[in-house]
Structure formats: structure tokens, C-alpha cells
Amino acid sequence: MQYAILCYDDEAVIESWPDAKLDEVIGKHQAATKPIAKRGKLGPVLRLLPTSTAMTVRSGDKPVVLDGPFAETKEQLLGLWIIDADTHDEALALAAELAGHKETGSMEVRPLLMFMDGKAAS
Amino acid sequence: MSDLRWIDAALTSARPQVVAALLRYFGDLDTAEEAFQEACLRALKSWPDKGPPRDPAAWLIFVGRNFGVDQIRKTSRQTVLPDEQHLSDLEDREADMAERLDNSHYRDDVLRLLFICCHPDLPATQQIALALRIVSGMTVKEIARAFLVGEAAMEQRITRAKRIVSSAGREFETPNATDRMERLGVVAAMLYLLFNEGYSATGGNAHVRAPLCVEAIRLTRLLLRLFPAEPEVMGLLALMLLQHARTTARLDASGEIVLLEDQDRTRWDQTLINEGLVLIDKALRHARPGSYQIQAALAAAHARAARAEDTNWGEIDRLYGLLERIQPSPVITLNRSVAISKTQGAEAALVMIKPLEKALDGYFHFHGVKGAYLLQVGKSAEARRSFDRAIALANTPAEAAHIRQHIDRLQNANRTEKPLELPATGRPRTTS
Numbered sequence: 001m002q003y004a005i006l007c008y009d010d011e012a013v014i015e016s017w018p019d020a021k022l023d024e025v026i027g028k029h030q031a032a033t034k035p036i037a038k039r040g041k042l043g044p045v046l047r048l049l050p051t052s053t054a055m056t057v058r059s060g061d062k063p064v065v066l067d068g069p070f071a072e073t074k075e076q077l078l079g080l081w082i083i084d085a086d087t088h089d090e091a092l093a094l095a096a097e098l099a100g101h102k103e104t105g106s107m108e109v110r111p112l113l114m115f116m117d118g119k120a121a122s
Numbered sequence: 123m124s125d126l127r128w129i130d131a132a133l134t135s136a137r138p139q140v141v142a143a144l145l146r147y148f149g150d151l152d153t154a155e156e157a158f159q160e161a162c163l164r165a166l167k168s169w170p171d172k173g174p175p176r177d178p179a180a181w182l183i184f185v186g187r188n189f190g191v192d193q194i195r196k197t198s199r200q201t202v203l204p205d206e207q208h209l210s211d212l213e214d215r216e217a218d219m220a221e222r223l224d225n226s227h228y229r230d231d232v233l234r235l236l237f238i239c240c241h242p243d244l245p246a247t248q249q250i251a252l253a254l255r256i257v258s259g260m261t262v263k264e265i266a267r268a269f270l271v272g273e274a275a276m277e278q279r280i281t282r283a284k285r286i287v288s289s290a291g292r293e294f295e296t297p298n299a300t301d302r303m304e305r306l307g308v309v310a311a312m313l314y315l316l317f318n319e320g321y322s323a324t325g326g327n328a329h330v331r332a333p334l335c336v337e338a339i340r341l342t343r344l345l346l347r348l349f350p351a352e353p354e355v356m357g358l359l360a361l362m363l364l365q366h367a368r369t370t371a372r373l374d375a376s377g378e379i380v381l382l383e384d385q386d387r388t389r390w391d392q393t394l395i396n397e398g399l400v401l402i403d404k405a406l407r408h409a410r411p412g413s414y415q416i417q418a419a420l421a422a423a424h425a426r427a428a429r430a431e432d433t434n435w436g437e438i439d440r441l442y443g444l445l446e447r448i449q450p451s452p453v454i455t456l457n458r459s460v461a462i463s464k465t466q467g468a469e470a471a472l473v474m475i476k477p478l479e480k481a482l483d484g485y486f487h488f489h490g491v492k493g494a495y496l497l498q499v500g501k502s503a504e505a506r507r508s509f510d511r512a513i514a515l516a517n518t519p520a521e522a523a524h525i526r527q528h529i530d531r532l533q534n535a536n537r538t539e540k541p542l543e544l545p546a547t548g549r550p551r552t553t554s
Contacts, residue, residue: 012347013178015340016131052346052359053400067351067404074177103128104174 002043002084002112003091005098008075009105011050028101036083036094043082043115051076075105082115129169133162136179137259138344142231143183148190151238151256151288156193157186229348230296236309236345241287250316251276252283258337268320268334270327306349310358310414313342317362321369324520325377335366356405357415363398364421367391378520383430395425416445435464452481456488459495468498486515490525502532 014022036042051069058064081098085091095107137158144154161182175181239253251269254260260268266276297305320334342359349355371389374380402418420441427433442458455478463471472495475488482488493508509529516522 010132010135012135012344013128013131015343016135018127018131021125021127021131049397049400050343052343052350052356053397053404055404065407070350103125104132 001088001091002082002115004108004110004112005081005083005091005095006108006110007078007080007098007105008108009078009102010074011076011078013104014078015050025101029098032094032097032101033081033083036085041084043084045079045081047079048077078105082112126166126170128174129166132169132174132178133165133182134259136182138232138235138257138341139179139228140182140186141256141259142235143227144186144190145235146227146231147187148194151284153190153193154186155256157190158182160189161186230302232344232348233297233302233305233309236312236341237305238287240308240312241283243286244283246312246315247319248279248283249312250319251280252287253312253316253341254334254337255280256284257341260337264333268331270330306345306352306355309345310342310355313338313345314358314362314414316341317365321365324373324379324518328373328377332369335362335369338362339366351408353405353408353410354412354414356401357412357418360398360401360405361414361418361421363394363401364418364425367394367398367425378523381524382424387428387430390425398422399425411444411448413445413449416441416448420445433464435461439465452478453485453487456482456485456491460491463495463498468495471495472499484515486512486517486521489515490521490528493525493528497528497532506532 033042033045054069056066056068058066081094083091083094085094091109091111095109099105099107140161141154141158144157145151148154148157164185165178165182169175235257236253239256240249244252247269251265254265254268255262262277262280263273265280266273269276271279317335317338320331320336320338323331323334339359339362342355342362346352346355346359367390368382368385370391371385371387372380372382398418399422402415402422405415406419420438423434423437423441439458439461442454442461446454446458456475459471459474462474472492475482475492475495478488489508489512493505493512496502496505496508506529509525509532512525513522516525
């Protein structure tokens with residue numbers, strides 16, 4: 001089963017991390033996902049720019065383009081991993097390992113309904 | 123967990139909001155700062171074991187407020203306490219606090235905190251130092267180091283600045299929309315000055331001052347979170363990011379400025395550039411151009427060119443034209459002339475800067491740029507005079523050295539003339 005592991009945290013706090021801390025955590029994340037990558041079960045890994053760069057297009061007859069989202073929530077989606085896990089537990093275990101690399105925020109483990117490779121779609 | 127850097131980061135990022143809320147509550151900067159300090163100490167005791175609270179800022183405000191009220195009770199029974207309604211809140215739980223603190227209060231609080239640092243009686247450098255102390259929470263030692271002055275001198279400056287700020291009439295009522303925009307403009311200007319304090323540093327001290335740029339960016343990000351639909355704030359952040367992206371490429375090994383045209387563009391930080399480009403595009407959609415947006419668009423035009431010769435000088439000319447209209451200044455016209463020299467030639471550029479002679483006679487870059495144009499049109503003797511004048515006006519040894527290179531080339535190479543680089547990337551802040 002394919003899963004998305006979604007990384008949430010307060011981006012204002014992460015911005016206040018010293019570079020060394022950021023590099024360390026990213027290094028640990030990469031080490032943690034290496035085994036699954038070696039088995040060919042790691043999909044795309046994404047890191048997102050801050051929410052201040054985001055825009056929202058509201059659906060409708062005439063889609064409206066807005067700044068934002070202006071999240072009221074304390075935590076923002078910072079990035080995600082796509083993995084192909086053999087079991088639900090495996091996905092949870094990886095998420096737990098990733099979550100253990102930092103003290104704040106959370107990892108959401110979300111099974112995929114569909115995954116379309118960009119190349120396959122062309 | 124032995125790694126306490128996450129707590130530092132959480133405290134640093136919560137600080138503006140917490141100090142600002144405590145300031146509104148106590149109406150006194152020292153009390154607010156002291157209460158914040160105490161709340162931080164308690165956080166350092168409690169968070170490592172219990173983990174971070176759900177809303178660190180609310181937690182700190184709550185704890186800081188309790189502490190501050192206790193202090194006031196202890197020090198003087200005569201002191202007028204904040205009104206009963208506020209005091210009765212103290213038993214409330216964190217969750218209720220969070221709800222009340224979010225939304226609009228938060229925005230005006232933080233803006234106010236930044237705004238009081240911009241007191242008109244304070245020279246710009248003191249405004250910046252004060253903001254770094256109060257809003258960013260940098261230590262006096264760190265600030266002194268970044269400003270290249272002694273710790274005692276900086277301590278004195280900040281103490282004096284605080285006194286001026288606190289003796290002035292305080293504006294704790296909620297600002298109306300016009301006041302708010304005015305405050306925003308003043309604060310944005312201060313943040314850009316802060317950025318430039320770090321960015322304009324050259325020589326051996328440049329790396330010591332670089333944290334000022336990082337802090338300016340962090341505070342501008344905060345401002346943009348508070349005003350997420352303000353195109354000028356987007357523009358300001360974009361401008362800083364696009365300039366900061368060039369940091370490692372713009373100084374050579376000895377810390378001297380490398381001109382934009384000569385920089386190794388592969389060393390530009392592409393992540394910062396991408397973010398800056400997105401922000402400026404987003405800002406321009408609002409069709410409410412302002413000076414930061416145009417300056418960011420200028421920086422973006424350079425950032426988009428993979429090689430110096432790919433630069434879209436027509437676009438740069440157009441943007442300077444726009445900037446001239448919004449903010450007429452001979453320096454901007456001088457910068458525009460560089461674009462003109464690229465698109466129409468040095469002759470046209472000389473015509474453009476002719477009327478600036480009087481206004482910019484004491485300006486290093488004017489004579490440097492003029493000399494380069496004169497050289498391009500083959501007027502070597504006049505070029506030499508301009509370069510000599512430029513050297514006499516140079517602000518730094520690096521500026522003088524750069525002009526001397528022109529003169530050397532002028533003397534050495536009379537035959538195989540390589541077009542000279544224009545010294546337009548140093549001080550005129552809109553181009554480097």
C-alpha cells in the first residue's frame with residue numbers, strides 16, 4: 001500500500017532553527033528513508049516553500065485567485081514523503097522514526113487512493 | 123532530550139508576539155521584558171520533560187502575565203493594577219488564552235512593538251539596535267558585535283533608546299486602518315535598513331554582520347504572516363531574499379565587493395531566488411506597485427539571467443522608469459542610465475546623466491559610472507578626470523581600488539579595448 005507521510009510543524013519556529021539544527025534533522029530524515037529507498041519503495045520526497053508564497057485558486061464558474069491560504073492553524077504542511085509500505089505498521093514505524101528526529105510538530109500517515117507517475121500520464 | 127535548540131527556536135519565534143502582548147497588558151517595556159524572561163526560564167524548566175505546549179506563545183503570555191502581576195503586587199500595594207477583568211482571566215486555562223490571543227490583537231500587538239522601536243527621535247541605527255534587542259531578543263553582546271562596537275557602548279545606546287521610547291506617549295489603543303498602514307510603512311523601512319546594515323558590510327567584518335540580514339529576513343517573514351495580503355511586504359521580503367541569495371558570490375576572498383556582472387552566478391542561492399521570484403510575482407498581481415516591489419522586480423530581473431549578458435536591460439530600464447515616477451531621485455536616474463547604456467549605448471547614457479551633475483557631484487558612483495561611459499565613447503582624458511574625482515570621493519578602499527583598475531586599464535590598454543564593467547553594484551542599493 002502506498003502512503004504519504006505528511007510533515008507538519010510551525011514554520012515560524014523552524015525558520016528560527018539554527019542552520020546546523022536544520023541540516024542535522026534533514027540528515028537524519030535522509031538516513032531513515034535510505035533503507036526503503038534501497039528497496040525501491042521510496043517515492044517522491046517534497047519540501048515546500050513557506051506558506052507565504054502560496055496562492056489559492058477557488059473553484060467555481062470563474063475560479064478566483066487568492067493570496068494564502070491564511071492558515072489559522074499553528075502548524076503548516078512543510079513537506080512529504082511518498083512510500084510504498086508492505087504493511088500499515090511499516091508506514092507508522094517510519095513516520096515514528098521521522099517524528100523522533102525533532103521535538104515539535106507531527107507526521108500524518110495517510111494512505112494513498114491513487115498515485116499517478118508524471119511520466120506515465122504523458 | 124538534551125538538545126535544547128528547539129526550545130530556543132520556539133522561544134525566539136514566540137518572542138515578538140509574547141513581549142508585544144505583555145507590553146499591551148502592562149504598558150511598560152521593562153515589565154514586559156522581565157515577565158517574558160521569567161516565562162522563558164519556566165519554559166526551560168518545564169518543556170524538556172513535558173514537551174512543548176500546544177500553543178507556546180499562549181503559554182508564555184499566560185505565565186509571563188501571572189509573574190508580572192505578582193511582581194506589581196509585591197513591589198507596591200499602591201500601584202494601580204490592571205483592571206479586574208484582566209486579573210480574573212489569570213485562572214483561565216491555556217486553551218482559552220490561545221483563542222483570545224489569536225486573530226487581530228496579535229497583529230496589532232506585534233506591529234506596535236516594532237513601531238515603537240522606530241521612534242522618530244532615535245537615529246536609524248538605534249532604532250535597529252532597539253528592535254534587535256526587544257523584538258528579536260538578541261543579546262547586547264550579539265548586537266554590539268554585529269554593529270562593530272563595544273558591548274558597554276551598545277548597552278548604553280540601547281538603554282538610552284529605551285528611555286526615549288518609554289517616555290514618549292504610548293499608543294496602546296487599536297490603530298485605525300490608516301494608522302496601521304502608516305506604521306507598517308515605517309516598520310518596513312526600519313527592517314530594510316536592518317537588512318542593509320548587514321548587506322552593505324564588506325571586508326573582514328562582513329561575515330560578522332551577516333546575521334543582521336538573516337534577522338531582517340526573519341522579522342520580515344513575521345510581518346508578512348501578519349499582513350499576508352500586503353504587496354509591499356511581499357515585495358520587501360522578495361527584495362531581501364533575492365539580494366541575500368547573492369551573499370556568497372558578492373564578496374571575494376578578501377571580502378571586497380564583486381560586481382554583479384562579474385559574480386559567479388552558480389553560487390547564487392537558488393532556493394532563496396525561487397522564493398523571492400514567487401513572492402514578487404504574487405505581489406505584482408495586486409497591481410499596487412510600490413518601491414519595494416519595483417526594487418524586488420529589479421533584483422528579480424538580474425536573478426532570472428543565467429549569465430550577465432542575458433540580462434533583460436529593457437525590463438530594467440522600464441522598472442527604473444517606474445521607480446523614478448514613484449520615488450524621483452537622481453540616484454535612481456543614475457542607475458537607470460546603466461540600463462540605457464546597455465540598450466542604447468554610452469552616448470545616450472551620458473545625455474541622461476547630464477542633468478544630474480549638480481545633484482550628484484559629491485557622489486562616488488556618479489563619477490565612476492560617468493568615467494566608464496566616457497571611456498566607452500572614447501573620451502579618455504575626460505574619463506580619467508571622472509575617475510580621479512571618484513577616487514577622491516570613494517567611501518572605502520575597495521571602491522577606490524575598483525576605480526584604480528579602470529585607470530590602470532585605461533593606461534595599459536589603448537589598443538585592445540575591453541568594454542569596462544560599470545561600477546553600479548556597490549552602494550546604489552537598488553542594483554546590487
